[in-house]
Amino acid sequence: MEENIFDNLLTRPSLFINKEVMRHSHSPTELPHRDREIKAIRFNLVEALKGQIPSNMILYGVTGAGKTAVIRFINAQLEDKGKQIGKPVNPVHVNCRTIDTQYRVLAFLGNSLLESYEKEDIPFTGWPTDRVFDELVNRMNRRGGVHVIVLDEIDHLVKKAGDDLLYNLCNINDDLKRLGQARCCVIGISNDLKFTEYLDPRVKSRLGQEDVIFSPYDAGQLSDILEKRAKEGIKSGVLGDGVVQLCSALAAQEHGDARRALDLIRVSTEKAEQSGEDVVEVQHVRMAQNQIECDQITPVIKTLPPQQKLVLFSVLLNERNGLSNIATGEVYEIYRQACKHYGTNNLTQRRITDLLSNLDMLGLINSKTVSRGRYGRSKEINSCMPISIDATELMINADESLNSVEKGKYRFQSRL
Ligand SMILES: Nc1ncnc2c1ncn2[C@@H]1O[C@H](COP(=O)(O)OP(=O)(O)OP(=O)(O)O)[C@@H](O)[C@H]1O
Ligand SMILES: [Mg+2]
The missing domain is CATH 1.10.8.60 (Helicase, Ruva Protein; domain 3)
Structure with a gap:
């Protein structure tokens, strides 16, 4: 048989038993060091199995602290137990990073309550929000049992779309009680401890009836x-x-x-x-x-606006020339040369100062203000490792709005 480039890769034994288990998407059923958190949530959600309304909760914790993994695990167990004992519980998990408007969350919830043979029928957009909400309430009522709505990464939704949705969901039991036996509770998950500052006090107190903080792992x-x-x-x-x-x-x-x-x-x-x-x-x-x-x-650099890319590039170029703790003025000098090189107009130094703080916020550079005694204060700018200047340059060249007038290697001079 003819040789194929994949041959020896296929015959080489893998070091994995199952690579899927090592990915984030895998849902583990054992979660070491989350006993305290699981206990607190379980203690509240067991109410659903008694046909009562659990408290609304907010789960907080840094990224990667296991919030999503824990709630998915608990909800799967809750749903199973509910089936076993004839007390139906319907957990729905909404990722508010991708489903990030009131309308879309309501439509998602409504469509999740269809039977498996029914087609999603609340359109992606187009109905008045009130209609979607009424439809959701009707379906919750029809399905019955206790609905546990998890709004994961809720801080994104609130920052983008405000807290109307939360207000409505926190009051949904009033509507459900009028119609029948179904009940609902809401669990918000956030890695921003301060996100409730964006909430109306009434929403804040209803949603945050119980908080669970996931501490970072050591x-x-x-x-x-x-x-x-x-x-x-x-x-x-x-x-x-x-x-x-x-x-x-x-x-x-x-x-x-x-x-x-x-x-x-x-x-x-x-x-x-x-x-x-x-x-x-x-x-x-x-x-x-x-x-x-x-x-x-x-991906962060790729999506920067062109001028931002040039500013970042200027910092990196200075560093490549052996300079660290660069001052804003020095970045600006190189930036102006870079603009000339790429045939684009340069912004003022004041704007560059803004763009530098933006890059700092994105974690691409580090800029700290230092006091120079009687010479006043100035900035010391350094890139954050490990950004490579070559990769950045490639991304600048790929940016169509920046057309290099001189082809070939750049010839900027830094810190004369
Ligand atoms: N105690 C644990 N045992 C096993 N795996 C865990 C544990 N905690 C977290 N993980 C795993 O680590 C990854 C990140 O956890 P998870 O997605 O739950 O974090 P998170 O707190 O939701 O973070 P974010 O705020 O970024 O959404 C997942 O793959 C999850 O399965
Ligand atoms: Mg998560």
Whole structure:
């Protein structure tokens, strides 16, 4: 048979037992170090199995603290138990990062209450919101039981669309009681502790009847989580000494993000696999870390407006020339040259100062104000690793609104 480029990849044994288990999308049924949180939520939601209305809740915690995983696990158990004992509970999980208007959430909830053979019938847009709401209430009533509505990443919705939806959902039991036996509770999930500041006090007190705070995992806890997942996902003996510990320590350094820890261990294992090795070593974790960081930053830079890209580029170019702690004026100098090079008009230095704070907010650069005694205060700007200047330049060149007039390598001068 003719040789095929995939041949030896296919015959090489994988280091994974089941890679899916190592992805974020997998829903684990064992969640170490979340006992306290699970207990608090369970204690409230058990009311649904008694036919009572559980309190509305808000779950808070940093990203990767297991909020989504915990509520999905609890709701699956709740639904099962309800079926078993003839007390139907209908949990619905709404991701408000993607479903982010009042209309769309209501339509999503309404369509989730159809029987499996029925077609989604509330249109994506077009009905008056009141009609969608009435339809939802009718369907909830028809289905009966207790509806548990989880609004995940609720802070996005509130910041984008205000709190009308929450007001309506928090009062929905009044409508349901008029119609029949169905009841409803709302669980909001947020990684912004202060998001309730955006809420009307009436909504705030109704939604936040009970708060559960998910504390960030520490390195030891992340190790336990990784070990448990790796037992199912990665062949035994594959993870070399210190690999789990390093992945956990790196993820704990940021903010105890289990998602980051999982990415690190999965990508490290892929790296070892790609280089044809049987054991994942610390060096593979380092490679994984670089790749993950680059993957995260690239889309952010890609979507920056053209002028922002040029400002970022100017910071990087200064650094490439060996300069650190660059002042705004120095960035501006290079930026002006870059504009000339790309045949675009330059903005004023004041605007560049704004754009620099924007880049700072996005975490692409670090700018701190330092006092220079009698010379007043000034900014010291540094890029945040690991943005590569080459990648940034490629993205600038790919930006159609920036047409380089001189082709070839740039020839800017920095800090004369
Ligand atoms: N205790 C745990 N045991 C096993 N896996 C966990 C645990 N906590 C979190 N994970 C896993 O880590 C990943 C991130 O968790 P999850 O999505 O629940 O975080 P989150 O708190 O919802 O974060 P975000 O605020 O960013 O949505 C998921 O893949 C989840 O399965
Ligand atoms: Mg989540």
